[in-house]
Amino acid sequence: MNTKTTPSTVHTPTFTDGDEFRIPTFQLLQQDGTLYKGAKAPSLKKDTALRIYRAMIFTRVLDERMLAAQRQGRLSFYMQCIGEEAAAIGSAAALDEDDMIMAQYREQGALAYRGFTADEFMNQLFGNVMDYGKGRQMPVHYGSAKLHYMTISSPLATQIPQATGYAYGQKLAGDGKCTIVYFGEGAASEGDFHAALNMAAVHRAPVIFLCRNNGYAISTPSVEQFAADGVAPRAYGYKMDVIRVDGNDILAVYEATRLARKIAVTDNRPVLIEAMTYRLAAHSSSDDPSGYRSKDEEAVWREKDPILRMRHWLEGRNWWSEDEEKEIQERLRREVLETMKRAEKRPPPPLESLVTDVYDEVPPELNRQLENLKTHIRRYPDAYPKTAEQARGGE
Amino acid sequence: MPRMNMLQAINNALDIAMAANDRVLCFGEDVGVFGGVFRATSNLQQKYGKDRCFNTPLVEQGIIGFANGLAAQGSVPVAEIQFADYIFPAFDQIVNESAKFRYRSGNLFDVGGLTIRAPYGGGIAGGLYHSQSPEAYFAHTPGLKIVVPRNPHQAKGLLLGAIHDPNPTLFFEPKRLYRASVGEVPEEDYRLPLGQAEVLKEGADITLLGWGAQMEVIGQAVETAEKEGISCEVIDLRTILPWDADTVVESVLKTGRLLVSHEAPLTGGFASEIAATIQERCFLYLESPIARVTGMDTPFPLALEKEHLPNHLKVFDAIRASVEF
Numbered sequence: 001m002n003t004k005t006t007p008s009t010v011h012t013p014t015f016t017d018g019d020e021f022r023i024p025t026f027q028l029l030q031q032d033g034t035l036y037k038g039a040k041a042p043s044l045k046k047d048t049a050l051r052i053y054r055a056m057i058f059t060r061v062l063d064e065r066m067l068a069a070q071r072q073g074r075l076s077f078y079m080q081c082i083g084e085e086a087a088a089i090g091s092a093a094a095l096d097e098d099d100m101i102m103a104q105y106r107e108q109g110a111l112a113y114r115g116f117t118a119d120e121f122m123n124q125l126f127g128n129v130m131d132y133g134k135g136r137q138m139p140v141h142y143g144s145a146k147l148h149y150m151t152i153s154s155p156l157a158t159q160i161p162q163a164t165g166y167a168y169g170q171k172l173a174g175d176g177k178c179t180i181v182y183f184g185e186g187a188a189s190e191g192d193f194h195a196a197l198n199m200a201a202v203h204r205a206p207v208i209f210l211c212r213n214n215g216y217a218i219s220t221p222s223v224e225q226f227a228a229d230g231v232a233p234r235a236y237g238y239k240m241d242v243i244r245v246d247g248n249d250i251l252a253v254y255e256a257t258r259l260a261r262k263i264a265v266t267d268n269r270p271v272l273i274e275a276m277t278y279r280l281a282a283h284s285s286s287d288d289p290s291g292y293r294s295k296d297e298e299a300v301w302r303e304k305d306p307i308l309r310m311r312h313w314l315e316g317r318n319w320w321s322e323d324e325e326k327e328i329q330e331r332l333r334r335e336v337l338e339t340m341k342r343a344e345k346r347p348p349p350p351l352e353s354l355v356t357d358v359y360d361e362v363p364p365e366l367n368r369q370l371e372n373l374k375t376h377i378r379r380y381p382d383a384y385p386k387t388a389e390q391a392r393g394g395e
Numbered sequence: 396m397p398r399m400n401m402l403q404a405i406n407n408a409l410d411i412a413m414a415a416n417d418r419v420l421c422f423g424e425d426v427g428v429f430g431g432v433f434r435a436t437s438n439l440q441q442k443y444g445k446d447r448c449f450n451t452p453l454v455e456q457g458i459i460g461f462a463n464g465l466a467a468q469g470s471v472p473v474a475e476i477q478f479a480d481y482i483f484p485a486f487d488q489i490v491n492e493s494a495k496f497r498y499r500s501g502n503l504f505d506v507g508g509l510t511i512r513a514p515y516g517g518g519i520a521g522g523l524y525h526s527q528s529p530e531a532y533f534a535h536t537p538g539l540k541i542v543v544p545r546n547p548h549q550a551k552g553l554l555l556g557a558i559h560d561p562n563p564t565l566f567f568e569p570k571r572l573y574r575a576s577v578g579e580v581p582e583e584d585y586r587l588p589l590g591q592a593e594v595l596k597e598g599a600d601i602t603l604l605g606w607g608a609q610m611e612v613i614g615q616a617v618e619t620a621e622k623e624g625i626s627c628e629v630i631d632l633r634t635i636l637p638w639d640a641d642t643v644v645e646s647v648l649k650t651g652r653l654l655v656s657h658e659a660p661l662t663g664g665f666a667s668e669i670a671a672t673i674q675e676r677c678f679l680y681l682e683s684p685i686a687r688v689t690g691m692d693t694p695f696p697l698a699l700e701k702e703h704l705p706n707h708l709k710v711f712d713a714i715r716a717s718v719e720f
Contacts, residue, residue: 100468134501143500150467151500155491161460162467162492169468172418172446179464191484195457202452203461357498358537360507360561363590363637366537 023232023244025276028251031304033312035251042255046319052093052250053314054328055113056085056307061332062108062121063281065340066139070285074344075125079140081106083248083280086306087212089113090253091180091273095261100166100179102150102159105140106212106279107182114147118335122343134357135349157183157190160209164200164270167207171268178206178264180257185274186217188231200270201238208260209272212247214279219292232274240270247277248306251313278304351377351387396579401572404547404580405435405512408554409473411584413443416471418508419558421448423458423475432477433514433573459485459511463492466506466563473558479515479567480524486532493563494538507561510554515543515567516608516658517690517704522697528607528659528690533565534636534668540564540589541635543607547578552587553633560589569608576611592639594646598628601652601717603710604643604669606632609656615707620714627714635665643669644676651682652717656705661689683720686713 028039035041044052063080070078081088084106092101092110101110108121120132124142127135132143133151143151150159150166163181170177187193188211200207211231215222222230235242241263245256253275260271278301282289289298314320351374355366362370374391381388399407412419421436427450430437440448451458455476462474476482482489489511497505517526533539540562544550550568557564595610596617605613610631617627628646632638647653653673655666670685688705696703 102464132501132503133499136501137499141499143503145503151504153492153495153499155487158460158488158492161457161488162464164457165461165464165466165470165472166468167464168461169418169465169470172420172470173468191454191456192460192488195452195454195460198452198454199457199461203449357502359540359637360497360505365637365640 018228018233021233021236022229023242025244025246026252026256027246027249028255029249029309029313031309031312033309033316041251042258044251044254048093049314049319052089052113053310053320055089055109056310057328058112058118058332059085059089059109060307061329061336062112062118065333065336066125067285069340075139077139078125078285079105079283080281081108083301083306084212084214084277085109086250086253086310087210087247087275087277088182090250091210091257091275094254094257095180096177098148099177099261100148100150100163100170102163102166102179102181103152104156104159104183104187105152105154106184108140108142110182111142111144111147111149114144114149116142116144116147116149118339119343120144122339123346126343126346127348128343128346129349130346131349134353136353156187157192159183160187160192160196161199163207163209164196164203164205167200167205167264167270168203171204171206176265178208178261180208180210182210182212184217185211185213185222185231186220186225189225197234197238197240197270197272201240204268205270206264206268207270208257208264209270210257211272211274212277213274214277216279216283216293218283218287219289221293230274230276232272235272240272242272242274244274244276247275248304248309250306250310348386351390396581398577399547399580400574400577401544401547401550401568402433402435402574404551405554405568406437406439407580408551408558409436409439410442412471412473412555412558413439413447415584417447418469419447419471419473420465421473421475422451424451424453424477426450426475431475433570435512435568436475455481455484456488459488459493462509462511463488463496463506466509467496467504469508471508471558473510473512476511476513478525479513479529480527482513482529489533489539489565490536494536496563498538505561506563509563510557510566511564512554512566512568514570514573516569516571517695517700518571518608520697520700521695523694526695526700528567528657530567530635531659531663531665534665538563539636541567542589542633543567543569543635544633545569545607545610545631546572546576547580549587549633551580552585553589555584556586556589559586564589567607571608572611590634590637590639592633592642593631594628594642595631596627596629598626598650600626600650601654601714602628602630602643602646602650603654603656603714604630604632605656606635609658609705612705612707613656613710616710616714619707619711623715625714625718638669640672640676643673647673647677648680651680654686654688654710654713654717656688656710658690658704660692661687662692664689683717686717688713
């Protein structure tokens with residue numbers, strides 16, 4: 001609809017169903033690694049491109065190995081992001097290193113890109129004494145203060161209005177930073193999504209909302225999530241810039257995010273990006289997609305693998321070779337396996353970590369509960385093999 | 396020393412906090428140029444600008460989500476929920492997010508700068524949805540602090556205490572006292588400690604425990620009881636979570652009797668928690684069952700508000716029953 005020619009009042013009833021707001025998908029890279037006709041690749045330096053690619057490979061290797069570890073009973077739970085690596089990593093690469101990232105739970109690629117090491121991933125996954133989160137959250141709930149990656153929480157969409165507030169604080173601080181917040185198309189049905197986008201537009205917060213529309217919320221397909229043309233058109237209702245992008249196209253994701261960041265930081269305006277992708281993995285290690293979708297459907301998307309697409313592009317530029325591919329695959333597999341073996345042998349966090357960080361200081365009543373627990377463990381040491389020795393130490 | 400009502404004391408506390416630190420922000424529904432529906436934020440936007448004191452859209456979960464993000468970023472948000480009755484859309488952000496932010500991140504991140512203010516309690520003919528006292532819902536959530544002031548002096552000192560406390564704090568303001576409670580309030584910045592009850596009056600026969608507007612009701616009941624020769628010890632709990640059990644225990648070990656009074660319904664009210672703890676720690680010293688004088692287990696009524704509320708007569712009646720047990 002051309003709003004410039006639409007009168008502000010009419011005198012016959014006029015409905016609109018919004019169909020005039022169809023939003024196209026921005027694509028640059030074809031699956032064979034060549035650009036679409038008329039498409040222009042973003043200026044991406046070779047070292048940045050290779051850093052992106054290495055983060056993609058690392059994430060894929062980690063995902064494959066850790067799901068296997070879960071199947072072997074070595075890990076309680078895992079969540080893969082297979083097929084969605086470009087959406088998280090391409091967007092993270094377009095940010096400043098100290099822009100804030102507030103993720104959902106399927107953006108381990110963004111964290112890997114920032115430089116979270118295999119050891120750091122493993123310590124969280126095994127909830128051992130070296131986990132920054134002190135073994136309190138289920139696997140994949142990573143966080144890193146030094147890498148500006150907010151610790152993940154399981155409730156969906158709660159991070160979205162928090163990102164608006166975080167970005168508003170960044171704007172007042174005047175440090176030229178912004179916040180990116182990731183969520184799925186399912187989480188976008190939560191009230192927090194609406195609250196966050198509306199407040200961001202009203203209060204002009206420099207925040208990038210990146211929706212990974214991966215087709216499924218556990219088993220619920222997106223056609224049962226919303227009747228509209230995806231999530232993107234909602235931006236109009238908030239008076240917010242929006243772009244829909246091919247989420248498996250690393251160059252398109254990177255370029256869309258780079259431009260979105262510019263709008264956010266220079267104009268103090270939020271931007272919505274809808275990255276169209278597909279969750280090739282199950283929702284989590286507890287899920288089995290064969291109950292709700294077909295192998296044929298998955299096969300179509302397997303052909304659109306974002307990592308392979310980027311590899312073809314790199315090879316086309318002579319930035320990558322078969323030998324380098326073999327070398328990195330072997331090296332990362334070895335690294336993941338070795339760090340896993342180390343992490344699973346590390347002891348659990350200390351007994352005291354049960355009661356610290358609830359408040360800045362442990363309240364007296366909570367200390368009393370801890371002392372009671374130690375007394376109990378001393379009475380039944382065999383039932384508490386992880387902590388029996390520590391409880392004895394408190395005697 | 397100037398005399399202020401509770402609203403003026405709260406406004407003065409916010410003014411002091413905003414003047415002292417650029418990162419303190421006040422926001423919520425109608426909080427901006429209008430100064431809030433009760434005028435607790437009057438003149439703050441005029442003084443500190445629209446960036447730091449502003450209206451938000453009408454979305455409580457958004458207000459607290461936004462506040463959580465600001466606090467995580469290092470700002471010091473003082474978010475207003477217009478009535479405590481309307482805090483429930485933000486329950487998830489408070490209970491699952493504010494309260495757990497530090498714990499779940501292993502202290503990498505926290506929202507300790509967050510203070511949530513909300514007018515609270517009955518007695519103003521507000522019916523079901525402008526009268527509730529929801530402290531017990533939040534008292535079941537480790538990680539939160541909950542504060543209720545009883546008069547203007549306490550309101551200013553406790554609010555400044557809450558704003559500077561490095562933990563997310565719910566600050567429930569008994570709105571019946573907003574204009575009704577007037578007293579001397581120091582002009583300067585002063586902070587009262589969180590987590591500490593205050594013994595308002597020493598006595599020998601029974602301990603009376605409450606918070607917020609209920610302290611006035613307890614005070615009236617004490618006047619009657621003392622005329623009948625019953626010596627009452629009166630304690631204002633002030634902080635509901637984490638609560639100061641030691642002060643209450645010490646008192647009950649002396650008096651042997653305890654009465655707890657709050658406006659919220661009986662079942663699952665915070666008096667239940669206090670009673671359980673005190674019977675555990677004072678069992679052999681108790682001379683009578685611990686009494687609870689509370690609102691009834693109903694939604695908050697309108698026409699029969701007086702019948703519903705735990706007034707001074709009900710408190711006095713329970714004092715007598717406890718002493719004569």
